[in-house]
Amino acid sequence: MTQAAITTTALTKRFGNFIATNAISFDVAQGEIFGFLGANGAGKTTAMRMLCGLLRPSSGEARVAGFDIYTQTEQIKQRIGYMSQKFSLYEDLTVKENIRFYGGIYGLSNSQIREKTADLLQRLSLEQEGNMLVRALPLGWKQKLAFSIAVIHDPSIVFLDEPTGGVDPITRRQFWDLIYESAAKGVTIFVTTHYMDEAEYCNRISIMVDGKIKALDTPAALKKQFGADTMNEVFLQLARAKS
Amino acid sequence: MKQFFEFVKKECFHIFRDRRTLIILFGMPVVLIVLFGFAITNEIRHARIAVLDYSQDALSHGLVSKITASTYFDLAENLRSEKEILPAFKKGDIRMVIVIPNGFSRDFIRERKAAIQLLTDASDPNTATTLINYANAIIGQYQQEQTHLQHLPLTIHPEVRMVYNPMLKSVFLFVPGVMTLILMLVCAMMTSITITREKELGTMEILLVSPLRPVLIIAGKVVPYVLLSFFISIIILCLGTWIFGMPVKGSILLLLSACGLFCLTALSLGILISSLTNSQQTAMMISMMGLLLPTILLSGFVYPIESMPVPLQIVSNILPAKWFIIILKDIMLKGSGLPQIALPMGILAGMTCFFLIVSLSKFKIRLS
Structure with a gap:
């Protein structure tokens, strides 16, 4: 737990005059579940995209899995998984074909893919649905499948961008069981969310307001610091302070 | 790998799970070829004509039957006076009226000079001109037959030969045109749509986060369409040669490599379009308006480039389609070899490089 999975120092992204992410600095330990909170437009997605190598930072330093995000994006890409806000599986492919495709582009061998497929279908109890088109699955199942596929190549860090949008509370709970399962294996989870009950599930959380990190600690410590009973109150206090 | x-x-x-795509890919070429080959044609056959014969002698009867014996003209009615001419046109189905004046054979034999009048419905100017040309040719023949090869004083008799397409079959023009159109449609439009679809669905992001190199992502999306469009061009060629008797006088290998080159040009255009927009709808509109319409209207496929206003003639030069149609016609009809088509081939290759370089640089900017 001591080696840092992600470290950033004054990481900044400007779009013209607009500063989307303003000199944010934080560390995430290996195996930690790190919640990345903030209102819409606070700069969460920008920060995450920089860490994944989709966006080039304007200034500042960051290392992901020990690699520099400016020069070593190829090594980083091998070691991270990513699940975006939008649903990211191919609806006109079957469950198995999706698994095979994503396993394939991450360079898994055929026998590895077969093994992973069987294991994954069994864990999600989707054995019956293996040859069904993903289109036909209920949303909750799709999300769980998307997460399982995002970690199919055993990445050391997974980035989840609002993974549970539009999903009912029970499925969300099941989804978090999957996240815990992965974290228990030592995978670092970096997750953005809007749901404050989910924030409570994280080991540590940071709250972004207008491109800056305004709070960063364990949920319990934050509640104590702001004298609040729930994370919701903490969040509202911070968000209101800005206006 | x-x-x-x-x-x-x-x-x-x-591709194979989307029925709509499949219909476009395979239905469209066949429908277009058949449509252009059979239905839409600028040849004239069985035009209905009327005759006003004041002379009513053997010579005039002979002329009329000579004209109506050809497949171009059908005799619809015999008029009795000039007053009936305009009403006959107004009824709409008469395309041409032949007026033979009184004393036609007398003038012809005694004075070696006789006149007849041809009236055509020029509300459709192209048809009217074509009809007059056909009629003139037949009348000329008739005149020769009647004079029994006598030497007429001061006559110039043009001997016409239509080279490369002696039967003046319009399908010879349409097969290359349709082929160009289809390849444009499949390669450019389909690739731009399929790439923007990944962007819309959000899967493009996942792919970009994966270790897959961006160039491989694009190549992976494009390769199936290259194969498909090559296959489709072969289908069109087969339809053209077997059903419509389109000749392939030049080398088939050269023809196929020209098709391959044009597929690449169209694909690079498709990639360029997809790098300009993130939505499938926009990509489709750009392909439709920016590629298909100019291909149909300005490439020389439907309207001859020579008769366009000069600015449009200049514009037509930047259309890949124009050059491809030239190559196709040269190889298929004239049997040209590589030296003759080197220029248009070079232009196509240059355009392809240009489009690829522009779109790759665009793609990189977006990634950084």
Whole structure:
């Protein structure tokens, strides 16, 4: 737990005059579940995209899995998984074909893919649905499948961008069981969310307001610091302070 | 390499599971070829004509039957006076009226000079001109037959030969045109749509986060369409040669490599379009308006480039389609070899490089 999975120092992204992410600095330990909170437009997605190598930072330093995000994006890409806000599986492919495709582009061998497929279908109890088109699955199942596929190549860090949008509370709970399962294996989870009950599930959380990190600690410590009973109150206090 | 193979396989699933795409891919070429080959044609056959014969002698009867014996003209009615001419046109189905004046054979034999009048419905100017040309040719023949090869004083008799397309079959023009159109449609439009679709669905992001190199992503999306469009061009060629008797006088190998080159040009255009926009709808509109319409209207496929206003003639030079149609006609009809078509081939290759360089630089900017 001591080696840092992600470290950033004054990481900044400007779009013209607009500063989307303003000199944010934080560390995430290996195996930690790190919640990345903030209102819409606070700069969460920008920060995450920089860490994944989709966006080039304007200034500042960051290392992901020990690699520099400016020069070593190829090594980083091998070691991270990513699940975006939008649903990211191919609806006109079957469950198995999706698994095979994503396993394939991450360079898994055929026998590895077969093994992973069987294991994954069994864990999600989707054995019956293996040859069904993903289109036909209920949303909750799709999300769980998307997460399982995002970690199919055993990445050391997974980035989840609002993974549970539009999903009912029970499925969300099941989804978090999957996240815990992965974290228990030592995978670092970096997750953005809007749901404050989910924030409570994280080991540590940071709250972004207008491109800056305004709070960063364990949920319990934050509640104590702001004298609040729930994370919701903490969040509202911070968000209101800005206006 | 295995990553790439998986990618191409996935792309094939997309293509073969989408019934609409399949219909466009395979239905369209056949429908267009048949439509242009059979239905839409600028040849004239069985035009209905009327005759006003004041002379009513053997010579005039002979002329009329000579004209109506050809497949171009059918005799619809015999008029009795000039007053009936305009009403006959107004009824709409008469395309031409032949007026033979009184004493036609007398003038012809005694004075060696006789006149007849041809009236055509010029509300459709192209048809009118064509009809007059056909009629003139037949009348000329008739005149020769009647004079029994006598030497007429001061006559110039033009001997016309239509080279490369002696039967003046319009399908020879349409097969290359339709082929160009289809390849444009399949390659440019389909690739731009399929790439923007990944962007819309959000899967493009996942792919970019994966270790797959961006160039491989694009190549993986494009390769299945290259193969498909090549296959489709072969289908069109077969339809053209077997059903419509389109000749292939030049080398087939050269013809196929020209098709391959044009596929690449169209694909690079498709990639360029997809780098300009993130939505499938926009990509489709750009392909329709920016590629298909100019291909139909300005490439010389439907309207001859020579008769366009000069600015449009200049514009037509930047259309890949124009050059491809030239290449196709040269190889298929004239049997040209590589030296004769080197210029248009070079232009196409240059355009392809240009489009690829521009779109790759665009793609990189977006990634950084």
